[in-house]
Amino acid sequence: MVKKVFERPLSWLERVLFIDFIRGLSVTIRQALRRTITTHYPYEKVTPPKRFRGFFGHKVVDGKEPQPAFDEWVERFKIKVEPGKSRCVVCLLCKRACPVPQLFEIEGEKLSDGRRRVSVFNMNLMLCTFCGFCVDACPVDCLFQSDIHETASYTRRDAVLDLQTLERIGRDWQRRREEEPDRIWIDDHQRLKLWHENQLNLPEVKR
Amino acid sequence: MEGVVFWLILTLVKILVILAIVLGIGAYLTLLERKVAAHIQRRPGPMVVGWHGLLQPLADGLKLITKEDLFPRYGNRFLYNLALVMALVPAALVFAVVPFGPEFELFDVKVKPMLTDVNVGLLLVFAFGSMAVFAIALAGWASNSKYALIGSMRKAGIVVSYEVVITFAVMGPIILAGTLSTYEIVQKQIQQELWYVWLQPLAFVVYMFAMLAETGRVPFDVQEAEAELVTGFTVEYGGMKFGLFPLVEWYIEVLSLSAIAVVLFLGGWSPINIPFLGFVDPLFFLGPFSPFLWFVLKVSLLFLFVLWLHWTLPRYRIDQITETAWKVMLPITLVNIVLTAVFAPLVWE
Numbered sequence: 001m002v003k004k005v006f007e008r009p010l011s012w013l014e015r016v017l018f019i020d021f022i023r024g025l026s027v028t029i030r031q032a033l034r035r036t037i038t039t040h041y042p043y044e045k046v047t048p049p050k051r052f053r054g055f056f057g058h059k060v061v062d063g064k065e066p067q068p069a070f071d072e073w074v075e076r077f078k079i080k081v082e083p084g085k086s087r088c089v090v091c092l093l094c095k096r097a098c099p100v101p102q103l104f105e106i107e108g109e110k111l112s113d114g115r116r117r118v119s120v121f122n123m124n125l126m127l128c129t130f131c132g133f134c135v136d137a138c139p140v141d142c143l144f145q146s147d148i149h150e151t152a153s154y155t156r157r158d159a160v161l162d163l164q165t166l167e168r169i170g171r172d173w174q175r176r177r178e179e180e181p182d183r184i185w186i187d188d189h190q191r192l193k194l195w196h197e198n199q200l201n202l203p204e205v206k207r
Numbered sequence: 208m209e210g211v212v213f214w215l216i217l218t219l220v221k222i223l224v225i226l227a228i229v230l231g232i233g234a235y236l237t238l239l240e241r242k243v244a245a246h247i248q249r250r251p252g253p254m255v256v257g258w259h260g261l262l263q264p265l266a267d268g269l270k271l272i273t274k275e276d277l278f279p280r281y282g283n284r285f286l287y288n289l290a291l292v293m294a295l296v297p298a299a300l301v302f303a304v305v306p307f308g309p310e311f312e313l314f315d316v317k318v319k320p321m322l323t324d325v326n327v328g329l330l331l332v333f334a335f336g337s338m339a340v341f342a343i344a345l346a347g348w349a350s351n352s353k354y355a356l357i358g359s360m361r362k363a364g365i366v367v368s369y370e371v372v373i374t375f376a377v378m379g380p381i382i383l384a385g386t387l388s389t390y391e392i393v394q395k396q397i398q399q400e401l402w403y404v405w406l407q408p409l410a411f412v413v414y415m416f417a418m419l420a421e422t423g424r425v426p427f428d429v430q431e432a433e434a435e436l437v438t439g440f441t442v443e444y445g446g447m448k449f450g451l452f453p454l455v456e457w458y459i460e461v462l463s464l465s466a467i468a469v470v471l472f473l474g475g476w477s478p479i480n481i482p483f484l485g486f487v488d489p490l491f492f493l494g495p496f497s498p499f500l501w502f503v504l505k506v507s508l509l510f511l512f513v514l515w516l517h518w519t520l521p522r523y524r525i526d527q528i529t530e531t532a533w534k535v536m537l538p539i540t541l542v543n544i545v546l547t548a549v550f551a552p553l554v555w556e
Contacts, residue, residue: 021519036246037249038249
C-alpha cells in the first residue's frame with residue numbers, strides 16, 4: 001500500500017508572519033555566531049588518517065618484515081638483505097597488479113657474491129591513479145602509500161619517484177607512523193601529531 | 208555674487224564628500240558581504256591580505272584594474288560603455304537627496320548635510336531607480352550574448368513590476384508627512400513623535416521586498432542566477448567594468464534604498480522612538496554627532512539585514528516573482544493607501 005506523505009502546509013497566519021523566513025534566518029544567525037570550522041591551509045595542516053592514499057614509499061629492512069613471507073621470497077630470489085635498505089624482492093607483482101603497468105620501471109642487479117637486489121625502481125606518478133592495487137599486491141609489505149599529499153611539482157621529472165626517494169619516504173614513515181594503530185577515526189590521538197613535521201624535503205614537497 | 212560663489216564651493220565640497228564616502232564604503236561593503244557570507248557558512252572569509260583581510264578590497268581593485276579589457280566581437284561598443292555610466296550615475300545620484308542629519312551651523316552659516324533639499328526628492332529617487340533598467344537592458348543588448356540578454360530581460364521584467372509596487376508603497380508615509388521632500392519627511396516624523404514604520408508595517412515589508420528585487424538580491428536574483436546564466440548581463444564585461452556592476456547593484460543601490468527606507472519609515476536621524484510619546488536617545492553623550500550616528504547605525508543595520516536574508520534564502524522563479532508583485536503586493540499597497548488616507552487626519556493632529 002502506498003502511503004502518501006505531505007509536508008504540512010503553512011497556515012494562513014504563518015504565511016503572513018513569514019514564519020518560514022524567520023526559521024531560516026534563525027538557523028543562519030546561529031551558525032554565523034559559532035566558531036568557524038575551516039583549516040587555514042598553508043598555515044595549518046591536517047594530518048591525514050594512517051590509511052590515506054598519498055605518495056608511495058618503500059619500507060626498509062628493520063626486522064619487522066612479515067614472516068615467513070619475507071624469508072621465503074628472499075630465499076626464492078636469493079635477495080641480498082641489507083638493514084636500512086628497501087625490502088623490495090623484485091617480484092614485479094606490483095607491476096602485474098597495476099592498471100597502467102608502464103608507470104613502473106623495475107630492474108634488479110646481480111652482485112658479485114651471486115646474490116641479487118633491486119637497482120632501479122621508478123614510479124611515474126603522472127600516470128598513477130593512486131588506486132593502491134600495487135600496495136595490496138606487495139607480498140613483503142614493502143611498497144606502501146604514505147600520508148604525503150602535496151604532490152605539486154615544477155617539472156614532470158619531479159613526478160617520477162626513484163628508489164632513493166621511495167626509501168626516504170619509507171624511513172620517514174616508519175619513524176613517524178609505523179607504531180600508530182591502523183584506525184581512521186577523526187578523534188584519533190595520533191592525528192594530533194602534525195603531518196608537516198615530516199623530514200623529507202622532497203623536491204616535490206616544497207615546504 | 209559672493210553668496211553664489213560660497214554656495215558653489217559648499218555644493219562642490221558636499222559632492223566630493225558624499226561621492227568619496229559612498230564609493231569608499233561601497234568598496235568596503237564587498238569585504239563586509241564576504242565576511243558575513245563566510246561566517247554564515249562557518250568559514251572565516253578573506254584572512255590573508257591585511258588583518259582579517261582588511262586590505263582585500265584594495266587588492267581586488269588593483270587586480271580588476273590591471274586585467275585585460277575584453278570586448279565581444281559583434282557588440283556595440285558605444286552602448287556597452289554607456290551602460291556602465293547609466294548604471295553608476297543614477298545610483299550615486301540618489302544620495303543627492305538623502306539627508307544624513309539635521310541642519311547645523313558652521314561658521315555662522317546654516318548647512319544641511321544633504322546635497323539638495325528639493326521639494327520633489329522622493330520623485331527624484333524613484334526616477335533614478337527606474338533609470339537602472341536602461342543600464343541593464345543596454346548592457347544585455349550591447350554585449351551581443353544570449354546569456355546577457357536573458358539576464359537583462361529578466362531583470363528588466365522584475366524592475367518594471369517592482370517600480371510600480373515601491374512607488375505605491377511609499378505613498379503611505381508621503382500621505383502621513385504631506386510632503387515629498389526627504390528632509391521634511393524626517394522633520395515631520397520628529398514633530399509627530401512617530402516613526403512611520405509603526406503605522407505602515409505593511410508598506411515597510413513591501414518596500415523591503417521591492418528593494419531586494421530592484422537590487423537583484425536573493426530571493427529575487429534571477430537575473431544573475433549563477434547556475435543557469437553565468438551571472439547574467441555582466442557576463443561579457445571584464446576587469447573593472449565587470450567589478451562596477453555588482454558594486455553598483457549590490458552595494459550602492461542597496462545602500463541608497465536602505466537610506467531612503469530609513470528616511471521614510473525609521474525616522475531618519477531621530478533616536479529610538481516610542482510611538483506618540485517621544486524619543487529615547489542612549490547616545491545623548493555624543494551631543495551634535497548623535498543624529499548622524501543614529502542615521503549611520505540604522506542604515507548599516509538595514510544593510511546587514513539584507514545581507515543576512517541574501518545568504519539565507521533560496522531563489523524564487525521569475526514567474527513567482529512577477530506574480531507576487533502584481534497579484535499580492537500591489538493590492539496590499541493599494542489597500543494600505545486607502546487605510547492611510549482614512550487615518551491620516553488623526554496623525555496630523
